[in-house]
Amino acid sequence: MFTDRFIQYIKFEKRYSPHTVSAYQSDLDQFIGFLNYPDQIISHPQEITHYHIRNWMVELMNQQLTARSVNRKIATLRKYFKFLVQEGILTVNPASKINTPKIPKHLPVVVEDARLTQMLDNGEVFSDDFSGTRDKLIIEMLFGTGIRLAELLGIKESDINTYEGTVKVLGKRNKERIIPLNQELRHLLLKYNELKKSENFGNNSLILIVTDKGANAYPKLIYLTVQKYLSHISTQNKKSPHVLRHTFATSLLNAGADLNAIKELLGHANLSATQIYTHNSVERLKSIYKLAHPKA
Structure with missing residues (x-):
């Protein structure tokens, strides 16, 4: 699925922090795990459509994840698929059509x-x-x-x-x-x-x-x-x-x-x-x- 190439890219070329790299890796592992659930086997990114991503988003929301967490995971996919387009592996970013849930606004927590x-x-x-x-x-x-x-x-x-x-x-x-x-x-x-x-x-x-x-x-x-x-x-x-x-x-x-x-x-x-x-x-x-x- 070329995830290793993507992780190397953000780690060494983009120089993202170890914490960010770890979060991206975790998000991608979760998504690929969802894709390879018993009733569907996806072996190449070209087989992934926005329907797969939308179904995963629904699954995440059913797991009671917050809108902020869901949006972060979808942002990971957007960046991953954008990288695959840049590399010529894909021609279209399937995550570009996804509308993410609105995040409720909360005032920043402060101390006196x-x-x-x-x-x-x-x-x-x-x-x-x-x-x-x-x-x-x-x-x-x-x-x-x-x-x-x-x-x-x-x-x-x-x-x-x-x-x-x-x-x-x-x-x-x-x-x-x-x-x-x-x-x-x-x-x-x-x-x-x-x-x-x-x-x-x-x-x-x-x-x-x-x-x-x-x-x-x-x-x-x-x-x-x-x-x-x-x-x-x-x-x-x-x-x-x-x-x-x-x-x-x-x-x-x-x-x-x-x-x-x-x-x-x-x-x-x-x-x-x-x-x-x-x-x-x-x-x-x-x-x-x-x-x-x-x-x-």
Whole structure:
């Protein structure tokens, strides 16, 4: 089915992240498994029509998958078949005719930035050793720059310019962007790097965030760290690194930052992706109005 060629393509030519490559592989394996169900055997992509894809989509929805998950899997197929067309294996992309389900709009989940700042400024929450300083740096980086989890894991020590007060981030589609660092974050980075060197594993890794043993940090470490500290200030179920990214964007918007500037800081390709944060600001204005206006 040429899936191996496609995976090699996105891995080495497109240079997608390991997480993205794994997701694409999983989606394709599920689709091929569906195609090769006992009552139908498909051996070549030319035999696949939009009816097969639509039937798979129905099957996924019957399994109670969310519209967002279904859309992501169909997007995988679109890209896969587009690759086969480019390679001359197919003449038509059978996924191009598929209409995906609408995704219900949900406001981004955020935490109260004042409580988050108070926690970060509280000297008793984070220990002064390497682990505590690293944990604080994880929270400060996510909240202070709005970067994604994968972007944080990919930051090298050489990407930090403490003199200029900037960090270079490699985002989606291998697009680089420069994000400013606040003064407190710059001081924290200096302290962290000193402790990292004192642990005698500073030279073992070029990656900024490392484990207690000096190995490159991994997604679960970041997730557990964020969940641990957000539990101090929030009772909401969602306590992921992306919540801090949402909080970063919403805080900037509430403070009057230009939407285009926030778009550049977040690394969004389109302004429409950034505009969702305006809904949070409108809701905030409504709550202020209800509390403050005599006619509310």
